[in-house]
Amino acid sequence: MPAEYSDLSISDFASAIPDGAKLAIPADYAGVSMAATRALIRRKAKNLHLVGVPTSGLQAELLIGAGCVATLESSALTLGEYGPAPRFTKAVREGSIHLIDATCPAIHAGLQASQKGIPFMPLRGILGSDVLKHHPGWKVIQNPFSESEDPIVAIPAIQPDIALFHAPLADRDGNVWLGRKRELVNMSHASKTAFVTVDAICETSLFETEEMAAGVLPTLYVGEIYHAPNGSWPLPFWNGAKVDDAHMQEYMKMAASDAGFNEYLERYVYGESAMA
């Protein structure tokens, strides 16, 4: 954990995420590191395995469009009211990415199994769904505690290499404050390490008061931190920014064609390093 965050550039941060990494990423409303996403595209990351916790949106859409993704494991990829995600829709139609479609609680359960270091977590529901039929890992087992027939789905542990997200605050010891977004804690506990961009660096310890400490991810789980104010742009952030509505509408227009999407990358992704 570097003590001086200023030593690290966002390019260094993204370069520390290797090709082929399995990345746990949060839903669009939970704190997505779009700053790191753009840096991953700039460094032409390849063969990423994204795990949407429990869904993904613009982040996966951009990475898929830019050719960085081999596998998308998620319960959904949604841009909400902006409509169908154009690059994702195209990739699915052309079969150019490997899909592991799940259901939200199964993603949480798979991470929970990893947190506990156990092979699987049983989960109710799901039986009779085509999601179960097509999922490569889930198995139906008999409830070992029931004397009558009681099938239940076993969800294997999901252990991502890196949990990647955006949070409001980190201190100089590498602790990260994420309030009540406990899914970010679960993601980080389940993953081998966590890479976090933050809006601000706090000069005092986040453990100084119990009120703050209750929402802290301890440095034990954190690999890299990068100070990226408004790092979720153009997505909304629960602790600040609203969605950049005009930008999202512009994205939808541009991403409708291959040429338009490439122009989008030129303008807002490759162009960003020059701006910074």
Add this chain to the structure above:
Amino acid sequence: MTVADEKKALICLIAGLLRDCNHVAVGAASPIPGAAALLAKAAWGSPRHVNILGSVANNFFTGGGGELFDCAAQGRIDAFFLGGGQIDGEANINLMGRGPYPTSAPRWPGTFGSAYLYFLIPKVILFREEHTRRTLVEKVDFISAPGVSDEKIYRKGGPYGLITSKAFFMFNRKKRRFSLLSIHPGSSLEDILDNTGFAFDYEETTPVTPPPDPELLKLLEMDVSRPVAEVYPNFSATIFPVT
């Protein structure tokens, strides 16, 4: 009736179905059910708890994204809403996409929590405004969540009914079939038969859906429009024009 009036009538209709609930959860992209839950809470104090996912102000969970699902499995959520690109006559829902999986075209976002919540929440109200043979089909192309299960399967919940822009159907879990309960003003039995891709039970004398109670409508427009706008700004702008 204007489109805005029709949407307000749907909100009032759905609100009435939530009166017997303690805790109603609503998905992030469901403005009409979300508005209905907020209206029911404002009108009757019942449901007591309304949780709108993805909202900051109207989401009281502190245990992370998994808490909703744990709550559902414990029986702590009484009602929820599901939709889908396709819904069939056995109340199977498809949120995945049209055509053969995995190369669905179009592909929709995905199954979300439906494959789980449909089993565990007692009153799941299916809501899909578009009432056409494209959405209400004989058999879905992909079962995101099945409408009914065999008796050996642990199942505490499932489909209660289906509300569209044209009608209100109840679902009979034993018969595995919808029956037409009422027809919204502006539609007719012929219209519904023409535009529904699955077979369902009905009476020639199916009643018209009653208009919203004027007091409830007033409450929606006066008091509930504000919290609705906080959660669903774009939707709110279309039904509560700024004066």
